[in-house]
Amino acid sequence: MLYSIAQQSHQGGRDYNEDRTAIFEREGAVLLVVADGLGGHAGGDLASQAFVDAMGDSFTRATGRQLLDAANFLKLSINYAHHKIHRRAANHGYDPKTPKTTCVVCLICGDEATWAHSGDSRLYLINKRKIQAQTTDHVSIKHGTTGNHPINRCVGGAEPPMPEISEPFIMSDGDILILASDGAWQSFKPRDLEEYIDAEHPTLGLDNLLQTLENRNKAPSDNLSITMLYWGVSQLDNPSATAYEESDSIPLLSHEDYADPKSLDGKTPFDIEDLDNKINEIEEFILDIDKQI
Secondary structure, three states: OOEEEEEEEEOOOOOOOOEEEEEEEEOOEEEEEEEEEOOOOOOHHHHHHHHHHHHHHHHHHOOHHHHHOHHHHHHHHHHHHHHHHHHHHHHOOOOOOOOEEEEEEEEEEOOEEEEEEEOOOEEEEEEOOEEEEOOOOOEOOOOOOOOOOOEOOOEEOOOOOOOEEOOOEEOOOOOEEEEEOHHHHOOOOOHHHHHHOOOOOHHHHHHHHHHHHHHHOOOOOOOEEEEEEEEOHHHHOOHHHOOOEEOOOOOOOOHHHOOOOOOOOOOOOOOHHHHHHHHHHHHHHHHHHHHHO
8 A cells, every 4th residue: 555644624713623633544454534523512522533533443443354344344433433422422511412523534445445424524536637526415405595504414413323335446546535524625626736735745735725725715714624645656746737627527515516315304312321232332343343353
Protein backbone atom coordinates (compact mmCIF):
# COMPACT_ATOMS: atom_id res chain seq x y z
CA MET A 1 0.00 0.00 0.00
CA LEU A 2 1.51 3.29 -1.14
CA TYR A 3 -0.42 6.39 -0.16
CA SER A 4 -0.22 9.75 1.56
CA ILE A 5 -2.79 11.09 4.01
CA ALA A 6 -3.85 14.33 5.66
CA GLN A 7 -6.51 15.57 8.07
CA GLN A 8 -7.49 19.06 9.16
CA SER A 9 -10.33 20.61 11.15
CA HIS A 10 -11.08 24.33 11.48
CA GLN A 11 -13.43 25.86 14.02
CA GLY A 12 -14.75 28.43 11.57
CA GLY A 13 -16.96 31.11 13.07
CA ARG A 14 -18.56 28.88 15.68
CA ASP A 15 -17.92 29.10 19.43
CA TYR A 16 -16.85 25.46 19.56
CA ASN A 17 -15.50 22.90 17.14
CA GLU A 18 -17.85 19.92 17.27
CA ASP A 19 -16.16 18.17 14.32
CA ARG A 20 -13.64 15.40 14.85
CA THR A 21 -11.32 13.72 12.34
CA ALA A 22 -9.05 10.71 12.64
CA ILE A 23 -6.83 8.45 10.57
CA PHE A 24 -5.91 5.04 11.98
CA GLU A 25 -3.24 2.89 10.35
CA ARG A 26 -1.98 -0.66 10.71
CA GLU A 27 -0.21 -3.05 8.40
CA GLY A 28 -2.27 -3.52 5.25
CA ALA A 29 -5.17 -1.28 6.32
CA VAL A 30 -6.13 2.33 6.99
CA LEU A 31 -9.33 3.83 8.43
CA LEU A 32 -10.41 7.42 7.66
CA VAL A 33 -13.01 9.12 9.87
CA VAL A 34 -14.94 12.39 9.94
CA ALA A 35 -17.64 13.00 12.56
CA ASP A 36 -19.70 16.18 12.78
CA GLY A 37 -21.46 16.61 16.13
CA LEU A 38 -24.93 18.09 15.73
CA GLY A 39 -24.65 21.66 16.97
CA GLY A 40 -28.34 22.02 17.71
CA HIS A 41 -28.08 19.33 20.37
CA ALA A 42 -26.24 19.36 23.68
CA GLY A 43 -23.03 17.34 23.66
CA GLY A 44 -22.33 17.42 19.93
CA ASP A 45 -18.59 17.48 20.58
CA LEU A 46 -18.95 14.62 23.06
CA ALA A 47 -20.79 12.55 20.45
CA SER A 48 -18.25 13.14 17.68
CA GLN A 49 -15.30 12.40 19.97
CA ALA A 50 -16.92 9.21 21.31
CA PHE A 51 -17.58 8.13 17.72
CA VAL A 52 -13.95 8.61 16.71
CA ASP A 53 -12.73 6.80 19.84
CA ALA A 54 -15.02 3.83 19.22
CA MET A 55 -13.99 3.48 15.58
CA GLY A 56 -10.34 3.54 16.61
CA ASP A 57 -10.94 0.91 19.30
CA SER A 58 -12.66 -1.42 16.84
CA PHE A 59 -10.02 -0.94 14.14
CA THR A 60 -7.12 -1.51 16.53
CA ARG A 61 -8.58 -4.67 18.04
CA ALA A 62 -10.00 -6.30 14.90
CA THR A 63 -8.28 -9.26 13.30
CA GLY A 64 -7.18 -9.10 9.69
CA ARG A 65 -10.02 -11.47 8.76
CA GLN A 66 -12.58 -9.22 10.43
CA LEU A 67 -11.29 -6.20 8.55
CA LEU A 68 -11.54 -8.04 5.25
CA ASP A 69 -15.30 -8.32 5.87
CA ALA A 70 -15.40 -4.55 5.61
CA ALA A 71 -19.16 -4.00 5.44
CA ASN A 72 -19.80 -6.07 8.55
CA PHE A 73 -16.90 -4.44 10.38
CA LEU A 74 -18.23 -0.96 9.61
CA LYS A 75 -21.79 -1.85 10.61
CA LEU A 76 -20.75 -3.39 13.94
CA SER A 77 -18.28 -0.63 14.72
CA ILE A 78 -20.82 2.12 14.07
CA ASN A 79 -23.33 0.32 16.30
CA TYR A 80 -20.65 0.09 18.96
CA ALA A 81 -19.98 3.81 18.57
CA HIS A 82 -23.69 4.56 18.92
CA HIS A 83 -23.80 2.89 22.34
CA LYS A 84 -20.47 4.36 23.36
CA ILE A 85 -22.04 7.80 22.80
CA HIS A 86 -24.95 6.82 25.06
CA ARG A 87 -22.64 5.60 27.79
CA ARG A 88 -20.33 8.61 27.65
CA ALA A 89 -23.31 10.97 27.63
CA ALA A 90 -24.72 9.36 30.77
CA ASN A 91 -21.31 9.55 32.45
CA HIS A 92 -21.17 13.29 31.75
CA GLY A 93 -24.66 14.07 32.98
CA TYR A 94 -26.41 14.32 29.62
CA ASP A 95 -29.65 12.67 28.64
CA PRO A 96 -28.18 9.67 26.77
CA LYS A 97 -30.50 10.18 23.80
CA THR A 98 -29.42 13.81 23.22
CA PRO A 99 -25.79 13.88 21.89
CA LYS A 100 -25.67 13.02 18.18
CA THR A 101 -23.22 13.09 15.31
CA THR A 102 -23.14 12.59 11.58
CA CYS A 103 -20.29 10.52 10.22
CA VAL A 104 -18.45 9.31 7.17
CA VAL A 105 -15.80 6.59 7.42
CA CYS A 106 -13.73 4.68 4.89
CA LEU A 107 -11.86 1.42 5.47
CA ILE A 108 -9.15 0.44 3.01
CA CYS A 109 -7.73 -3.09 3.18
CA GLY A 110 -5.10 -3.85 0.60
CA ASP A 111 -6.39 -1.92 -2.41
CA GLU A 112 -10.11 -2.31 -1.59
CA ALA A 113 -12.03 0.63 -0.13
CA THR A 114 -15.45 0.44 1.56
CA TRP A 115 -17.17 3.45 3.08
CA ALA A 116 -20.17 4.15 5.28
CA HIS A 117 -22.00 7.31 6.24
CA SER A 118 -24.91 8.60 8.25
CA GLY A 119 -26.22 12.14 7.87
CA ASP A 120 -24.78 14.80 5.57
CA SER A 121 -21.04 14.23 5.91
CA ARG A 122 -19.79 13.15 2.49
CA LEU A 123 -17.19 11.09 0.69
CA TYR A 124 -15.83 12.20 -2.68
CA LEU A 125 -13.77 10.10 -5.07
CA ILE A 126 -11.42 11.70 -7.56
CA ASN A 127 -10.87 9.13 -10.29
CA LYS A 128 -9.27 9.91 -13.65
CA ARG A 129 -9.39 13.62 -12.82
CA LYS A 130 -13.14 13.61 -12.27
CA ILE A 131 -14.66 14.25 -8.85
CA GLN A 132 -17.81 12.41 -7.84
CA ALA A 133 -19.83 12.46 -4.63
CA GLN A 134 -20.17 8.82 -3.53
CA THR A 135 -22.66 9.40 -0.71
CA THR A 136 -26.24 10.65 -0.63
CA ASP A 137 -27.17 13.05 2.16
CA HIS A 138 -29.64 11.65 4.70
CA VAL A 139 -31.88 14.70 4.90
CA SER A 140 -35.61 15.33 4.68
CA ILE A 141 -36.45 17.65 1.80
CA LYS A 142 -39.84 19.32 1.63
CA HIS A 143 -41.06 20.28 -1.81
CA GLY A 144 -40.39 23.91 -2.62
CA THR A 145 -37.91 24.51 0.21
CA THR A 146 -34.26 25.52 -0.15
CA GLY A 147 -31.31 25.92 2.17
CA ASN A 148 -30.55 23.64 5.09
CA HIS A 149 -32.68 20.53 5.53
CA PRO A 150 -33.12 18.45 8.70
CA ILE A 151 -30.93 15.38 9.02
CA ASN A 152 -32.88 12.13 9.39
CA ARG A 153 -30.02 9.73 10.13
CA CYS A 154 -27.21 10.06 12.62
CA VAL A 155 -25.28 8.14 15.26
CA GLY A 156 -26.31 8.58 18.89
CA GLY A 157 -29.72 9.80 19.93
CA ALA A 158 -32.91 7.86 20.44
CA GLU A 159 -32.94 5.93 17.17
CA PRO A 160 -30.62 3.04 16.28
CA PRO A 161 -28.07 3.92 13.59
CA MET A 162 -28.82 3.09 9.97
CA PRO A 163 -25.53 3.72 8.15
CA GLU A 164 -25.45 3.41 4.40
CA ILE A 165 -22.54 1.17 3.38
CA SER A 166 -20.97 1.09 -0.07
CA GLU A 167 -19.97 -1.80 -2.24
CA PRO A 168 -16.22 -2.46 -2.27
CA PHE A 169 -14.22 -0.23 -4.60
CA ILE A 170 -10.80 -1.17 -5.97
CA MET A 171 -8.42 1.77 -5.67
CA SER A 172 -6.35 2.67 -8.73
CA ASP A 173 -3.14 4.62 -9.01
CA GLY A 174 -3.96 8.32 -8.81
CA ASP A 175 -7.28 7.99 -6.97
CA ILE A 176 -8.02 10.47 -4.19
CA LEU A 177 -10.58 10.07 -1.39
CA ILE A 178 -11.98 13.13 0.39
CA LEU A 179 -14.15 12.78 3.51
CA ALA A 180 -15.77 16.08 4.44
CA SER A 181 -18.16 17.60 6.96
CA ASP A 182 -20.93 19.80 5.57
CA GLY A 183 -19.09 22.95 6.60
CA ALA A 184 -16.30 21.98 4.21
CA TRP A 185 -18.22 20.65 1.22
CA GLN A 186 -20.91 23.35 1.07
CA SER A 187 -18.61 25.83 -0.68
CA PHE A 188 -16.24 23.35 -2.30
CA LYS A 189 -15.38 23.81 -5.97
CA PRO A 190 -13.50 21.40 -8.26
CA ARG A 191 -10.95 24.08 -9.15
CA ASP A 192 -9.89 24.17 -5.49
CA LEU A 193 -8.21 20.81 -6.04
CA GLU A 194 -5.92 22.22 -8.70
CA GLU A 195 -4.64 24.84 -6.31
CA TYR A 196 -4.47 23.01 -3.00
CA ILE A 197 -3.97 19.27 -3.51
CA ASP A 198 -0.34 18.50 -2.81
CA ALA A 199 0.65 14.90 -2.17
CA GLU A 200 4.16 15.88 -1.10
CA HIS A 201 2.86 18.37 1.50
CA PRO A 202 -0.71 17.17 2.09
CA THR A 203 -1.32 18.73 5.50
CA LEU A 204 -0.25 22.21 4.44
CA GLY A 205 -2.31 22.02 1.27
CA LEU A 206 -5.37 20.86 3.17
CA ASP A 207 -4.99 23.59 5.78
CA ASN A 208 -4.88 26.22 3.03
CA LEU A 209 -7.92 24.65 1.37
CA LEU A 210 -9.99 24.81 4.55
CA GLN A 211 -8.99 28.42 5.13
CA THR A 212 -10.17 29.28 1.63
CA LEU A 213 -13.47 27.45 2.17
CA GLU A 214 -13.98 29.18 5.51
CA ASN A 215 -13.48 32.59 3.89
CA ARG A 216 -15.93 31.64 1.14
CA ASN A 217 -18.66 30.44 3.53
CA LYS A 218 -21.36 32.77 4.77
CA ALA A 219 -20.43 34.22 8.16
CA PRO A 220 -20.35 32.81 10.72
CA SER A 221 -18.80 29.78 9.05
CA ASP A 222 -19.62 26.29 10.27
CA ASN A 223 -16.86 23.98 11.50
CA LEU A 224 -14.91 22.63 8.52
CA SER A 225 -13.20 19.21 8.50
CA ILE A 226 -11.62 16.95 5.89
CA THR A 227 -9.61 13.76 5.86
CA MET A 228 -7.93 12.92 2.58
CA LEU A 229 -6.02 10.01 1.08
CA TYR A 230 -3.89 10.08 -2.06
CA TRP A 231 -3.46 6.61 -3.52
CA GLY A 232 -0.51 5.30 -5.50
CA VAL A 233 2.74 6.48 -6.94
CA SER A 234 1.32 9.01 -9.41
CA GLN A 235 0.33 11.22 -6.48
CA LEU A 236 4.00 11.95 -5.93
CA ASP A 237 3.94 13.85 -9.24
CA ASN A 238 2.34 17.27 -9.63
CA PRO A 239 -1.40 16.57 -9.27
CA SER A 240 -2.45 19.96 -10.62
CA ALA A 241 -0.99 19.39 -14.07
CA THR A 242 -4.47 18.48 -15.33
CA ALA A 243 -7.66 20.26 -14.30
CA TYR A 244 -10.19 18.41 -12.16
CA GLU A 245 -13.74 18.18 -13.45
CA GLU A 246 -17.02 17.66 -11.66
CA SER A 247 -18.76 14.54 -12.95
CA ASP A 248 -21.99 15.11 -14.85
CA SER A 249 -23.59 12.11 -13.18
CA ILE A 250 -23.45 13.18 -9.54
CA PRO A 251 -23.75 16.80 -8.37
CA LEU A 252 -21.08 18.17 -6.10
CA LEU A 253 -23.04 20.38 -3.76
CA SER A 254 -26.79 20.84 -3.61
CA HIS A 255 -29.05 19.03 -1.15
CA GLU A 256 -31.95 19.62 -3.54
CA ASP A 257 -30.43 17.32 -6.17
CA TYR A 258 -30.53 14.32 -3.84
CA ALA A 259 -33.51 12.00 -3.46
CA ASP A 260 -35.07 11.80 -0.03
CA PRO A 261 -33.84 8.58 1.63
CA LYS A 262 -36.16 5.86 2.85
CA SER A 263 -38.44 6.65 5.73
CA LEU A 264 -37.13 5.73 9.15
CA ASP A 265 -40.60 5.14 10.61
CA GLY A 266 -41.14 2.12 12.79
CA LYS A 267 -37.76 2.00 14.49
CA THR A 268 -37.48 0.99 18.10
CA PRO A 269 -37.71 3.96 20.50
CA PHE A 270 -34.93 4.65 22.95
CA ASP A 271 -35.23 2.60 26.13
CA ILE A 272 -32.79 3.55 28.89
CA GLU A 273 -33.55 0.34 30.81
CA ASP A 274 -32.40 -1.72 27.85
CA LEU A 275 -29.23 0.32 27.24
CA ASP A 276 -26.83 -1.98 29.08
CA ASN A 277 -28.13 -5.03 27.22
CA LYS A 278 -27.62 -3.28 23.90
CA ILE A 279 -24.12 -2.21 24.86
CA ASN A 280 -23.27 -5.74 25.93
CA GLU A 281 -24.40 -7.10 22.57
CA ILE A 282 -22.14 -4.69 20.73
CA GLU A 283 -19.24 -5.23 23.09
CA GLU A 284 -19.37 -8.98 22.42
CA PHE A 285 -17.90 -8.01 19.07
CA ILE A 286 -15.00 -6.27 20.81
CA LEU A 287 -14.50 -9.13 23.27
CA ASP A 288 -14.46 -11.61 20.40
CA ILE A 289 -11.77 -9.55 18.73
CA ASP A 290 -9.70 -9.54 21.94
CA LYS A 291 -9.83 -13.34 22.15
CA GLN A 292 -8.50 -13.69 18.63
CA ILE A 293 -5.57 -11.32 18.98
